[in-house]
Amino acid sequence: MGEMIFFYEVLATTSAIDNLQGMGMYHLEIVVYTDSMNTIDIFSSLHCQSILNPLLQFCIDSCINYKLDLQVLHVPGVKNEVMDAISHHNLEKALRLVPGLQISHFQPPHCTTLGAAKK
Numbered sequence: 001m002g003e004m005i006f007f008y009e010v011l012a013t014t015s016a017i018d019n020l021q022g023m024g025m026y027h028l029e030i031v032v033y034t035d036s037m038n039t040i041d042i043f044s045s046l047h048c049q050s051i052l053n054p055l056l057q058f059c060i061d062s063c064i065n066y067k068l069d070l071q072v073l074h075v076p077g078v079k080n081e082v083m084d085a086i087s088h089h090n091l092e093k094a095l096r097l098v099p100g101l102q103i104s105h106f107q108p109p110h111c112t113t114l115g116a117a118k119k
Helices: 002-022 038-043 050-065 081-087 091-097
Strands: 028-033 070-076
Touching: 002 028, 002 038, 028 038, 028 091, 038 050, 038 070, 050 070, 081 091
Parallel strands: 028 070
Antiparallel strands: none
16 A cells, blocks of 8 residues: 555646646756655655656656756645645634635546557
């Protein structure tokens, strides 16, 4: 189970990069905050388990091609009440903490590298 959570944390970061790429955004400074030290280590060292290599490679290629400056930084989970509320499906609390917050269901990109099923 722990490996799947780790995969999904890296996938979420990768999906954020894919979303910006899909909008044709260039020359951006991107900061991703996570409580996952494993995710931070991957993006700091550019080294990971072989199963995560396609995700990391996608991010690196996107950063190069779209001139993105990516930083993945740590925020303790207990200090990020919004993330904690969303991860526990307490959307009402998240909206109380940040009025006007827009929450969407997560759909992985339709790229086989990022989790879409091959047709």
